[in-house]
Amino acid sequence: MASKADEPEKKAEADLPVTGDYDAASEGSLEPAGATQVPVSSTPAPAGKGKATATSLPHTRAGGWWTALIAGALLLVLLLIFIIQNQDTTRILVLFWEWNIPLGVALLAAAILGILIAACIGGVRILQLRRAARKGLQ
Secondary structure: OOOOOOOHHHHHHOOEHHHHHHHOOOOOOOEEEEEOOOOOOOOOOOOOOOOOOOOOOOHHHHHHHHHHHHHEEEEHEEEEEEEEHOEEEEEEEEEEEEEEEEEEHHHHHHHHHHHHHHHHHHHHHHHHHHHHHHHHHH
């Protein structure tokens, strides 16, 4: 019969991870052969400023640019696929100009034009807010 004094030791041993190679001869047993117990700290190590911990790495500008570069490359590949799949020529009329261009290129040009118009409107608004902020500081 086990005493109550033995119970905390069993609980402490159960919290420890087991390392080692599993023995193929012991079928049905989940205990590895020659297992050793490694203590695990329940409190995380303090993270210093700019230092990486075991679970996370610091974010850098170069890492951000690398992520943006990969996302941009994937977007360009998808855009190229879209343009290649939409090669049917279409007639575009703007006022008195006329073009016969592939549909994919026409849609891409329309999207770029829309983005440029939105950027111009946003830029004008930013300049207005900046001017108002300067007047407020004086």
